[in-house]
Amino acid sequence: MRNSYLIVGLDPGTTTGLAVLDINGKLLLLRSYRQIRLSKLRSIINSLGTPLIISSDRSSPPQSVIKFAQVMKAELYYPKSEPSVSIKDRIVSHYISDKGVKIYDDHQRDALYSAVKAYQHYRESFIETEETVDKLLKKFRKEIIDEIKARVVRGEPPASAFNSVLKGRRETATKDMLEVFRKAVASAKRSRERCEQQLKEALEEIKLLKRKLAERPHDKIIIQRGSELSEKERGTIRKLKLEVEKLRNELSLMEGKPPEGYLALKPLGKLTSSTLSLAIKDEYITKGCVIYASKVEGSPERLAEILEKHGVSALVLDKVDGPIRLSFEKYGIAVLLSDELELEWRRGIPLVQSRLFRKLMKKEERQILEVYKEMLREIAEEVSEY
Missing domain, CATH: 1.20.58 (Methane Monooxygenase Hydroxylase; Chain G, domain 1)
Structure with missing residues (x-):
């Protein structure tokens, strides 16, 4: 059970609503808890599997939900607009209609609504993934089975042979990316x-x-x-x-030297753990550089931690939502939008006018300062409780 990936709907407050689905949309848990500690909440969720998505029913998620997603190293999902009570009731009623599940309070309803909406948001991607994997399995099935049979003939147990072949496939894929x-x-x-x-x-x-x-x-x-x-x-x-x-x-x-009056960015495609690791290994990422990426995939907090460690000063993205921006700002990484910078491309290298970059950086640095002040206030409040 521990290896199952989970979609967690959370409605925080004095009474906390918790809904947990597996990655296929099956309901695993629906409860409400009065004055529950976060450590206890984490323990309950971890006993069911690995949280992949933490979801909220609010278009501006509460800070407690944002922090919880970061602590659990999970993706955060929330709706683009605030749903009405009637919409929540309709979606939840439709979901539980054939499951024999009873909703005991609004906290459970809101938590279940947010979990179901998160599942619906990713459902098409999940279906596409399943179809792609099925095609790949069909394509390589005979080849993989033959390799396993050969290992069994040489005296390796079938289960061990299966794991060895899969490990070899993963290593080959990694080598191909490096190449x-x-x-x-x-x-x-x-x-x-x-x-x-x-x-x-x-x-x-x-x-x-x-x-x-x-x-x-x-x-x-x-x-x-x-x-x-x-x-x-x-x-x-x-x-x-x-x-x-x-x-x-x-x-x-x-040589990384832009024309006078311009700053050259380091294009990275999508910002993921794998692209970042490869760039660092090949010494593409240097202290003080500015990275340009189309979007962020994976844990923003983990990526921000790596960027801070290697001295990256700023991150330019095509689009970014509030929680992801906040994750990077907490690590002192400025986040700017490519549209605001009016990028110019030369020989595959994105350039930005130095004057415009400095102007937007000053604005972003003020925002980071406000984030740090808020973090200090929260720490002070936590200390005062003791």
């Missing part, structure tokens, strides 16, 4: 080398042209004033200078 990442890095290095060679050739061509001009009579006048150069020669010099400037800019970008 893709390393190929991307190698490709970038080759592009940089080509750029350096082109820059070298352009500079050599300029030197050669200047030497030829210097060999002419009155070379000093020609070089200094340029008035006696032919139109073709002046055009060649202008073209080469522009090419040199372009190559220097491209080379600077590859």
